[in-house]
Amino acid sequence: MYTSRISGLGSYVPENIVTNDDLSKLMDTNDEWIQERTGIKERRHIKKGDGNTTSVMAVKASEIALERAGLTPKDIEMIVFATLSPDMYFPGGGVEVQEMMGMDTVPALDVRNQCSGFVYAISVADQFIKTGMYKNILVIGSEHHSGGLDYTTRGRNVSVIFGDGAGAAVLTRNETGRGGILSTHLHSEGKHKDELALPGPSTSYWVPEIIEKNPQENIPYYPYMNGQFVFKHAIVRFSEVIKEGLQANNLTTSDIDMLIPHQANLRISQFIQRKLKLGDENVYNNIQRYGNTTAASIPIALTEAWEEGKIKEGDLVVLAAFGSGFTWGSAMIRW
Ligand code: ACO
Numbered sequence: 001m002y003t004s005r006i007s008g009l010g011s012y013v014p015e016n017i018v019t020n021d022d023l024s025k026l027m028d029t030n031d032e033w034i035q036e037r038t039g040i041k042e043r044r045h046i047k048k049g050d051g052n053t054t055s056v057m058a059v060k061a062s063e064i065a066l067e068r069a070g071l072t073p074k075d076i077e078m079i080v081f082a083t084l085s086p087d088m089y090f091p092g093g094g095v096e097v098q099e100m101m102g103m104d105t106v107p108a109l110d111v112r113n114q115c116s117g118f119v120y121a122i123s124v125a126d127q128f129i130k131t132g133m134y135k136n137i138l139v140i141g142s143e144h145h146s147g148g149l150d151y152t153t154r155g156r157n158v159s160v161i162f163g164d165g166a167g168a169a170v171l172t173r174n175e176t177g178r179g180g181i182l183s184t185h186l187h188s189e190g191k192h193k194d195e196l197a198l199p200g201p202s203t204s205y206w207v208p209e210i211i212e213k214n215p216q217e218n219i220p221y222y223p224y225m226n227g228q229f230v231f232k233h234a235i236v237r238f239s240e241v242i243k244e245g246l247q248a249n250n251l252t253t254s255d256i257d258m259l260i261p262h263q264a265n266l267r268i269s270q271f272i273q274r275k276l277k278l279g280d281e282n283v284y285n286n287i288q289r290y291g292n293t294t295a296a297s298i299p300i301a302l303t304e305a306w307e308e309g310k311i312k313e314g315d316l317v318v319l320a321a322f323g324s325g326f327t328w329g330s331a332m333i334r335w
Contacts, residue, residue, distance in 0.1 A: 003180040004129035006333065007136075007172035008071070010064025011303040012057050013044040013165035013290060018146075023160055028153040034160045039266020043163030043291030045146035053087045055096035057166035058142035061299070062097065065138070069170040073101040076170075077134040079108040080125045082117030082141045082295040084324070085148065086110070089201075097140065114196075115262050115323020116186075117141055117295030118167070122319070122331050123184035125171045135173040141295035142166035148198070150222040158225050161265070163291030167299020179314070179334035185244045186329040192233065195226040196324040234264060237328040238272045242320050245330040255316050256282055257335075258305060262321035263287035263297035272320075284310065294323065311335055 019042045020031035034040055046052045058081065066073065081094040094108025113120040118141035125137040145162035149155060174180035199220040201207045210219045238261060246252060253276045261269045266287050273283045284305040293300060298319050305311050315335040322328040 001130050002132055003174040004126050004171045005174040005176065005180040006169045008065040008067070008069025008170040009168070009299065009303040009306050010061045010066075010068065011165065011167040011300040012060035012064070013300070014046045014050060014052050014057070016045050016047040016050065017042050018045045020160070023151070026151045027156045027159070029156045029160055037265075037267065038161055039285070039288055040161065040291050041288045044165055046144055046164050052144070052164070054083050054085050054142045054144040054166075055087050055093045055100065057144070057164070058093060058097050058140045058168065059100045061142065061166040061168040062101065062138055062140060065168040065170050069136075069172065071136060071170060073103045075136050076103055076106060076138045078106050078125070078128060078137045079103070080111060080121040080137060080139045081108065082111040082113065082121040083143055084112065084114045084117065084294055085144045093142065097138070113295070113323070113327045114325060115264060115292070115294045115297070116321040116325070116327040116329050118298045119184065119319055119321045119329035119331055120186055120327070122169070122171070122181070123186055123329065126181045126184055129171055129173050137171045138168060139171055140166065140168045141297070141299045143294045143296045145294070148222070155222055157227055158223050161292045163293050165290055165293040165296045165300050167296050167303055169299055169302070182332040182334055183245060183248050184329065184331045185241055185248065186327070187237070187241065188325050188327045190325065192229075192326045193324075195229050195326070196224070198223045231265070231268065233326055234268050234322045235271045235275070237322045237326070238268065238320050239275050241328050241330040242272070242276065242318055245318065245332040249332055251316065251332070253277060256318050257315035258311050258317045259283045260298055260301050260305060260317065260319050261285075262323065263290065263301060264292055264322065281310075
């Protein structure tokens with residue numbers, strides 16, 4: 001059986017910075033509330049006309065990842081694209097990336113696991129490499145939230161949290177004789193699917209129905225989040241799935257060199273850090289600058305941590321995510 005390693009990382013965020021003060025001009029909120037509850041200072045939003053879409057940002061991040069891996073689009077044998085905000089209802093973003101990057105007719109798989117999407121995508125790609133089927137797989141997380149949020153006071157508990165951006169990793173068959181992806185661990189619990197969801201437009205709420213009904217009737221075309229419920233489950237599942245990964249590899253929390261948690265909320269990351277007794281140098285957070293970019297948050301944070309020299313050869317890097325579904329997962333990587 002082969003193993004895989006991350007051979008290249010890249011990220012992209014739109015230039016347009018939206019501060020908490022900017023949002024407070026649109027709704028009844030303020031910088032102090034947002035920073036105290038979430039840690040977020042600012043986020044990036046696509047600006048109409050700047051050319052960005054979920055798939056365009058995915059391509060920008062992927063081009064960097066490919067260059068760093070020393071590969072060209074023709075070397076990629078599969079795309080695994082995680083997003084909850086594809087450019088179109090169908091087809092998914094994977095085929096857009098395939099087309100925009102001029103790749104061969106490689107398989108393009110779309111992963112729909114929201115905040116856990118990137119960890120799910122890494123796990124899928126890892127299996128294809130382990131079996132020997134492919135050598136180089138492009139794994140992407142990209143999200144465009146800003147176009148679909150409720151910027152009135154009604155939507156403030158959700159709209160202040162999310163931001164736009166993309167991250168990408170190239171997974172390559174590990175022929176270095178050391179390290180690589182040690183294991184991945186995935187879970188779901190669909191009974192909580194309504195606690196963090198965007199029910200329409202969908203086959204449950206077709207567009208004509210939404211148009212016909214007055215917004216006051218609460219046809220759910222903006223994301224809904226039961227914040228405290230999500231928070232309580234997130235802190236339990238994050239720790240569980242990190243410990244599950246450590247145990248599977250006979251490791252302990254003190255072996256973790258770098259934890260890259262999904263950037264859901266700084267308070268959640270800090271809670272996990274305390275629970276696992278990790279030092280500040282062992283956990284990477286950038287939600288302060290980008291908000292929660294769901295499937296894109298881990299690859300953006302991983303890319304930045306690597307660019308800043310915070311991940312070194314031989315380090316144990318742990319990716320962990322929790323989100324809508326609920327779904328959660330972890331990946332244990334020996335760098
Ligand atoms: N600005 C000002 N006031 C606000 C805002 C806002 N943006 N949003 C909500 N409030 C108000 C509420 O209306 C409420 O007012 P009330 O007491 O008069 O009714 C008050 O603040 C408290 O509201 P809660 O929703 O109870 O606030 P809470 O302390 O739970 O914080 C938050 C909300 C930040 C969303 C929190 O629940 C949380 O972080 N939950 C975790 C969910 C999360 O991180 N989601 C990210 C996406 S999911 C994921 O990635 C895993």
